[in-house]
Amino acid sequence: MSIISLKNISKVYSSKYLSVTALHEINIELDKGSMIAIMGPSGSGKSTLMNVIGLLDRPSSGEIIIDGENVNLDMPDRKIASLRSDRIGFVFQSFNLLPKLSAMENVLMPLQYANNKPKNPTGVARELLGKVGLSERERHIPNQLSGGEKQRVAIARALINNPSIILADEPTGNLDTKSGGDVMNILKELQAEGKTVIIVTHDQKIADQCEKTIELLDGHVKS
Ligand SMILES: Nc1ncnc2c1ncn2[C@@H]1O[C@H](COP(=O)(O)OP(=O)(O)OP(=O)(O)O)[C@@H](O)[C@H]1O
Numbered sequence: 001m002s003i004i005s006l007k008n009i010s011k012v013y014s015s016k017y018l019s020v021t022a023l024h025e026i027n028i029e030l031d032k033g034s035m036i037a038i039m040g041p042s043g044s045g046k047s048t049l050m051n052v053i054g055l056l057d058r059p060s061s062g063e064i065i066i067d068g069e070n071v072n073l074d075m076p077d078r079k080i081a082s083l084r085s086d087r088i089g090f091v092f093q094s095f096n097l098l099p100k101l102s103a104m105e106n107v108l109m110p111l112q113y114a115n116n117k118p119k120n121p122t123g124v125a126r127e128l129l130g131k132v133g134l135s136e137r138e139r140h141i142p143n144q145l146s147g148g149e150k151q152r153v154a155i156a157r158a159l160i161n162n163p164s165i166i167l168a169d170e171p172t173g174n175l176d177t178k179s180g181g182d183v184m185n186i187l188k189e190l191q192a193e194g195k196t197v198i199i200v201t202h203d204q205k206i207a208d209q210c211e212k213t214i215e216l217l218d219g220h221v222k223s
């Protein structure tokens with residue numbers, strides 16, 4: 001069963017002086033519970049595609065179905081934000097943690113925008129920090145964590161709303177081999193639990209650990 005379906009998706013960035021077509025009529029079907037790599041040279045449209053799938057940015061044309069929901073181009077922002085918050089967890093290359101908040105507080109952040117809050121948010125966050133091996137680091141702020149630990153906090157944060165889809169844009173790009181391996185193992189564990197995991201990467205070794213690779217070139221799907 002497809003959890004993500006993109007039909008003829010195009011994205012054109014246009015301003016007064018220029019127009020860039022970052023995605024050209026992309027068609028993609030991704031199975032629920034799969035782990036997919038997105039590869040391609042710089043500027044080929046990988047982040048644009050992730051932003052469209054993650055409902056952070058609207059396509060210029062085409063149709064998106066995420067987890068059974070048809071995301072119309074004219075859907076109000078509020079509805080899109082709510083879908084995003086329920087269904088999608090994000091992990092970024094540069095972690096994007098809030099520097100003044102502890103690991104625990106960072107993990108709790110997305111609940112501010114959540115529709116369904118757990119009864120015991122701290123308990124859930126504590127469990128997630130345990131799952132990524134950081135029970136002993138709850139009170140540390142990002143400056144007091146290693147790169148690999150920061151990324152594991154970011155993964156715990158991505159999980160707080162129990163999303164069905166995890167989108168990771170170069171999650172190991174700033175990490176050494178060992179920490180990158182730890183992050184990949186956690187992502188694989190999430191897949192084993194039934195989540196759909198999509199990873200943008202430049203690293204063939206990471207793509208080799210995924211079931212499928214989508215290769216982009218100049219905004220087209222190459223294979
Ligand atoms: N906001 C924007 N306005 C105009 N053009 C944009 C914008 N964002 C991206 N682009 C252009 O769209 C194309 C695709 O960019 P995108 O960021 O998706 O590439 P990428 O594959 O993620 O590259 P990288 O590997 O360097 O991260 C590029 O040509 C880029 O210059």
Ligand SMILES: [Mg+2]
Binds near residue numbers: 046047048
């Ligand atoms: Mg990018």
